Amino acid sequence: MAVGMFDKNMQLLSKALSLTQQRQGLITSNIANRETPGYRAQDLVFDKQLQTALHSDRPGPLQTTDPRHFDGITREPLELVQGEQINSFNPDPRMDGNTVILDKEMAKLAENQLRFQAQVRAINWKIRTLKTAITEGGK
Amino acid sequence: MPSMFDSLEISSSGLSAQRMRMKVISSNIANVNTTRTPGGGPYRRKDVIFGALPPHKNFLEELKNQSQDNGVRHVKVLGIVEDQKAAKLVYNPHHPDANEEGYVAMPNVDITEEMTNLLVAKRSFEANIAAMNATKQMLSKALEIGR
Numbered sequence: 001m002a003v004g005m006f007d008k009n010m011q012l013l014s015k016a017l018s019l020t021q022q023r024q025g026l027i028t029s030n031i032a033n034r035e036t037p038g039y040r041a042q043d044l045v046f047d048k049q050l051q052t053a054l055h056s057d058r059p060g061p062l063q064t065t066d067p068r069h070f071d072g073i074t075r076e077p078l079e080l081v082q083g084e085q086i087n088s089f090n091p092d093p094r095m096d097g098n099t100v101i102l103d104k105e106m107a108k109l110a111e112n113q114l115r116f117q118a119q120v121r122a123i124n125w126k127i128r129t130l131k132t133a134i135t136e137g138g139k
Numbered sequence: 140m141p142s143m144f145d146s147l148e149i150s151s152s153g154l155s156a157q158r159m160r161m162k163v164i165s166s167n168i169a170n171v172n173t174t175r176t177p178g179g180g181p182y183r184r185k186d187v188i189f190g191a192l193p194p195h196k197n198f199l200e201e202l203k204n205q206s207q208d209n210g211v212r213h214v215k216v217l218g219i220v221e222d223q224k225a226a227k228l229v230y231n232p233h234h235p236d237a238n239e240e241g242y243v244a245m246p247n248v249d250i251t252e253e254m255t256n257l258l259v260a261k262r263s264f265e266a267n268i269a270a271m272n273a274t275k276q277m278l279s280k281a282l283e284i285g286r
Contacts, residue, residue, distance in 0.1 A: 017281075021143050024277065025211040028146040028270045029191075032153030032214040034263060036189040042210045085210050102266060113273045120280045127285055 011078050012054055013123050019046045019083050020116045026085070027112060030105045037096035041105070046083035053078040143281070145194055145211060146274040152213040153267035159216045160187045160260045164253050171248045174236045181236075182246040184222035190215050222247055 023044040033039040053076050060071030090099040163185050173182035191212035224247040232241030 021146075021277070022209070024143065024274060025146045025149065025209070028149045028153075028267075028274060029211045029213070031266050031270045032149050032156070033189070033191045033212055034266065035259075036191045036212075036214055039191045039212070044210075102262075106266065106269065109270055109273050113277055116277045117280050120284055123284055124286065 008054070008057075008078070010123070010126055012050065013119055013126070015078055015081055016046075016050060017116065017119045017123070019044065019050075019081070020112060020119060022083065024109075024112055024116075027105055027109050030088070030100050031102070031109070033098075034100040034102055034105070035098070037098060039098050039100065041088035041090065041098075041100040043086050043088045043108070044083045045086055046081060049076065049081045049083065050078075052076055053081050143274060143278050147271060147278075148194065149211060149213055150267045150271040150274065152215065154264060154271075156187075156189060156214045156216050157260050157264040157267065161257065161264075163187050163219060164257050164260060167248050168250065168253050168257075170246060171250060173246055174234070174243060181226045181244045182248070183226075184224065184246065184248045185219050186222060187219055188217045190217040 023046075026042045026044055030039075030041045052074070056073070056075040056077065058073075060073035062070065062072035064071045088099060088101075088104070090101055093099045167184050170182040176182050192215050193208065194211060194213050226244040226247050228242040229245050230241055231237055231243045234243045237243045
């Protein structure tokens with residue numbers, strides 16, 4: 001499903017960017033609440049959902065003769081991917097019920113930051129390619 | 140959906156909560172020998188209570204009256220409580236606040252405990268700073284899109 005100049009990758013990247021940003025909010029609140037009694041550490045998972053959304057225009061394993069037929073795969077359009085909010089697993093929560101593990105949160109923070117950078121870089125690369133295609137053609 | 144600026148706000152709420160805690164700990168350390176307080180009796184050790192609150196709704200959300208819970212939480216100092224541990228009795232008959240048997244009720248502050256809490260508060264503060272820097276770096280990266 002190509003949308004004009006911007007293909008599906010661009011859509012995927014911008015979706016991933018906004019989900020990464022949403023995850024950043026959860027990680028920072030985990031860090032801020034690391035000593036709040038009863039606070040449950042949260043995380044956002046969306047890798048798998050993005051993956052299925054990305055492949056949702058592929059034909060499924062079942063043969064269909066009508067567009068309304070079910071071809072065997074569940075489809076979720078890219079625009080509707082929301083990510084799944086989960087409680088982070090902590091086998092050994094604190095006495096007050098707090099489940100934040102600071103080391104893990106700091107690692108996630110760094111990971112999230114790098115992911116964001118990678119996504120921005122990929123978007124920039126895409127835009128640069130487009131720019132080249134636009135400007136170099138007339139030369 | 141929380142914006143990137145929400146993340147900054149959350150980290151700053153963590154910073155102010157930890158700073159409040161440091162203030163309380165400093166007051167405990169400073170008053171380790173205080174035997175007179177306005178309420179009478181020796182100083183009592185104080186502790187902060189943290190609470191996780193959902194962030195303020197923005198105007199548009201308020202207007203639409205939709206409170207979508209996206210899981211992010213600010214941290215806020217909900218109150219400062221006094222430790223109800225009994226005061227330490229020290230034998231010192233020459234002290235003006237000594238009782239008939241010569242014992243002075245000293246504050247229930249344990250310096251070791253306070254120093255440990257101070258370290259924990261400091262580390263939490265630093266963790267929030269690190270989170271804030273990461274968010275800031277991401278924001279400035281986002282500004283590079285399309286350059």
